[in-house]
Amino acid sequence: MRQNSVLSYDLHWSIGLIKRPFHENLIAALILIGLLLILFARQIFGGNALLASDLIFKLDPVWQASAPATFTIPDNELLSDQVYQFYPWSHFTFESIRNGEFPPLWNPYSYAGTPFLANAQSALFSPFRLLTYLFPLNASFIIMAVTQLFVAGYGTYLFGRVIKLSHMAALLAMITFTLSGPVLVWLLYPLSLTYVWLPLLMWVTERWLVRKSWAAVLWPALIIGCQFLGGNPEASFYLLVLWAFYVAFRLFSTTAEQQNLRQWWQYNRIVLAQVFMALAAGFALAAIQLLPFLAYLPHSSVFVERSSANSGNLFRTIFLSWQAWPDVITAVFPRFFGTPVNRSYWYPFSNYARQTLYVGVVPLLVGLATAVPLWRKRKQDPEKQTAIFFLIMGILFFGIALRLPLFELINQLPLFNLAMPDRTKIEYAFCLAIVAGFGFDYLREAWEKRPFSSQTWRWYMRLSVGLIGIGLIVVAGSYIGLGFFRDTIVQIGETQAIAAKQQRNILFPASLDYYLQQVAIKYEQMRALFTIQNPVMFLPVLVGGILLGGRRRWQYLLVVVTAVDLLAVHVTYFPAIPPEHIYPAPQIISQLPVDAATNRVAGLDLALMPNSSVSFNLADIRGYDPMTPWRYLELVRSATGYTRVSHYALFRQPDERLFDLLNVKYILTTQLIDNKWEHLSPMTAYVHLYQNNTALPRAYLVTDAIFVKSSAASLQQINNPAFDIASQVILEGTSSSPVTPFEGNTGEVQINTYHSDYVEIQTVTNQPAYLVLSDTYMPGWHVSVDGEEAELLIANHAFRAVVVPAGEHLVSFTYRPISFVVGRAVSATMALIFIISGLFNYRTRTKK
Structure with a gap:
């Protein structure tokens, strides 16, 4: 009988760490820790915070006088x-x-x-955030960054090993993904709390798909819940798209002998049920974050604006959205458009973080050199099919990120059209890291058979030579071209500066002369990008030369060069600020x-x-x-x-x-x-x-109400000059009012307690009145008068009001949305289920 799995992993590989030499995993962990110590040496050993707070000395006039004497530009x-x-x-x-x-x-x-909690990016319950609550605020940023990258890197190594990459190949994949541009540039943003779980999710998913047990599915469910708690729906969406494709790939590839859909369904129905259970359990675990977010989303500007956005001419959108196409240059030349570190970045249609595609010269070179041979051997060697899967997915996410023709059609699909496509560069980086790992092993196999003489090695050498040539041509051509078009470039910059000042652009507060000087400085910075002052620009040439000259120790060389390459590009990206310069x-x-x-x-x-x-x-x-x-x-x-x-x-x-x-x-x-x-x-x-x-005070009393039927009418009325903001209130709803307007002193108001989600106010009035609180109205706020629930009214389009009877009363506003109450209960229940299941599985395994 033919073997059931095209990707037939024996027990040695499927169990992962347990059956594998411990020292290899320890070496990988130590290497990763060492790289992270180098990457964050200025913060860890220099006592500095991983925070770009010196930006306030440049932008904000309130802090400009507090700038240290050594300050010139922000980190x-x-x-x-x-x-x-x-x-x-x-x-x-x-x-x-x-x-x-x-x-x-x-x-x-x-x-x-x-x-706040409902704003998903607060990510209050992310495991990384929970860890930082044990440390001082200023230290929390470096602690979170290091732990995130360790999870991302070590997860990549573990996944590489479980899909049968060699130790060195898995190390290459680990270094590539951990130190890649798309991963590092977003590290200090909340979306990193989501995407760093991708490799670990793939690892536990692979182990579960091998075992196909209900116990093993708890691990993907747990990781899915953790990534949801990261608080970035876009990052979660793209992560789960790649995960879903991988699960589908594994299910179809491991049941190739099933002749029809019915047989396939009979074989995989339990696994499919486990897939949906993992998603549901992960969602339930994160319900304390997700349900409040989903309840708040329709009331937020981002939802209203994105859902009402018109993509315009569909043909133009699909074929001519060209602004992201130049990003491809950064795949080889990471600082071709400059860097925000020294303010040399110049591309007008994007920014450095959204643009970068750089995952290192070596991984790209290895991936290109071995892509065709891996494709040709996909049928003879089933393990190569995994490499082809990640190659195809890498191309897919690459096209989505750059909004290439036809790929842009995907971005117009439901859900995709609400997300930011450049975020898929993270999935691209992960896919390329895995492909580079497979390519490394393929080169090793070719080396063992015919050192330097196989077709793959010849392609590898040609690409190295081509890399040197392209690097020299691009650098020299750019330097010469900038010199030739100097006057035109400066003129364009000066025209833009003059236009910004004429339009009173709020981001251009200084004099016109200052910005004209900055145009000249920016030009010199642009040209300096292509000189020896910027060695990063010569990385393709340097790496190509090293690879050609060190062929006989190529295995170690590829890994070391990749680490040095990526560290050289990104080590200065992260700010290192003395604690005393954080919002003095x-x-x-x-x-x-x-x-x-x-x-x-x-x-x-x-x-x-x-x-x-x-x-x-x-x-x-x-x-x-x-x-x-x-x-x-x-x-x-x-x-x-x-x-x-x-x-x-x-x-x-x-x-x-x-x-x-x-x-x-x-x-x-x-x-x-x-x-x-x-x-x-x-x-x-x-x-x-x-x-x-x-x-007006934060809380005040009025007796004259203007009733309107809709939010549009309330907005129109509040902009009516006849509306007296001090003595009137605009309310949405029925016009039957229990309050009779009168002139004179309406009473007294005193705020006794003002907490983030609870406000207590004492009122004294001679007749019924409206207590208006100029705090934002939002579903989930409740009001009580003397402990009795009262009707919360929408006042003045965006605020809160309640009717208070005559006399002295205690009014309490409490923010307790039902989405939070339900979400907390669901998350607590699911967490308890995880704990009980984990303990049960542990006892079962120990008895065996």
Whole structure:
């Protein structure tokens, strides 16, 4: 009888570590740890934080006076998300833990309040995040980075071994994926909390598919749950697409003898049930994060904007979306377009992180040299089919990422059209790493038969020579071309600078002369990319030469050169900042009056950049987050002076009416503003502090209500100049009001308690009134009056209100969405099932 599995793994290989020489696995782990110590030497041994917080000294006038004397440019200006989103969020999370309020469900410091746990990128329950809660905040970033890369790298090695890669080939795959550009450039973003689980998921999946036991399926389910807890739906989607394709490939390849679909179904129905069980169990484990996210998503700006986006002409979209095509250059020349580390990056249609495809010269060379031979031998040697699978998937994800013609059609499919295709470069890097591992072993087999004389080795040598030639031509041609077109390039840059200043681009606050000087500097930086000052540009030439000259020790050489190559490119990418330079308290923040803690602040232009106030527990009306509450965004974007840059909510000038409504009592700005604003700082100060004496309090009472039938009508009404924000409230719903309007003092309001997800307010009024709280409305908020549940009303389009009877009453607002309550119960139940199942399996195995 023909062997059942085309990929027939004997017990020695399927069990993984247990039957394999322990020292090889230990060596792999030690090598990986050593590489990570080199990669993060400045942070680990220098006592520095893995945080690009020196960016505040360049962008924000509030901190420019606090810049150290040695500061010139930020360590990595691309990492603004880390500075203005993820660090403030981490600070808020750690503060919540200290205050006994974990998990924080609501962030009161941005956008007049916004869901926090439900914002998936908070990733509060990711295993990597949970680990960091044991350490100081500043140390958490390096701890998380190292543990993530270790999981990604060692998982790649284990998967390589279980699909029968040799020790050296698995090491090559491990180094390639761990230190590849697509993995490292996103390491300090939340999506890394998801994609680093990919290799480990593939490893446990392979072991489960060999055993086909219900016990073994718990491991894929656990990893699926962990990657969901990483909080990036796009990364999860692409990861699970590759996983699903791999499972399908294994199921079809291991049942090749089944002659029809019915036989195939009979053979695999239990495995398919296990697949769906793994997905369901993983989802259930992460329900505490996923259910709140899914409940919040329809109320967020990212959902409304992406779902309503029009892709335009379909033919043009599928065939002519060319802006990502130049990314292919970075597969060989990682810094062809420059780097954010020294501000030499120049490509106008992307950024360094989204563009990079670099996984090393050696893996690409080995993959190209062995792709055709592996394809030809796929039928004679079943193990080669796995290499072909990853080769095909690598090409698929490569095409999706670069939005190549026809591949772009995939990006228009449901779900794919809601994701960002450049994220698939991570899957491409993993596939190429595995293909490089198979290619390495194929070269070794060819070497053992006919050293240097086999067709594969001849192709390998030709590609090495070609690499040298291409490298020299590209470098020399680019240098000469930049010199020849100097005047044209400078003229284009100057034209763009002049246009930006004429349009009063908020990101260009300096003088025109400054930016014209920067154009000349940028040109010199571009040309320097192709000189000996930038040795990274010569890596193809250097690597090609080394491979030709060191052929007799090629096995070790390929692995070592790959590690050195990738470290040379990426070691400077990661910032190393002294702890004292992480959001130092500026003088103007200390000048804020005591009541700033119970009122809101705002900055104009780039002063007090959005979310930076979170680090000082100050509530701002601005924020930086793609998942902005949609109602709130609708309200503020109609304001005078509002502008949005990427996901930054910014103001050029104060909208007096809106700022009053939003309880903005203090403004920080480099401008001199007049009218009603009281100047609190010296006139000679660079950053000025103003007080708004007409700002409404955070909570107040009114008796006159205007009822509307829809959110569109409420937005229209709130922009009506006849609407009196101090004495009226706009409510959505029925026009029957239990409150009678009257003039005069409506009563007194005092906020007794103000926590992130709980607000307690004391009211005293002579007759029924509406208590208006200018905090963002969101489903999941509940209100009670004297302990009795009351109806929560949508007030002024985006805020909350409740009817309070005459007399003295205690009003409590509590944020407890049902999605969190159910999600917590489901996750706890599933975690308990995992623990019990694990203990049962352990006892069963020990008895055997």
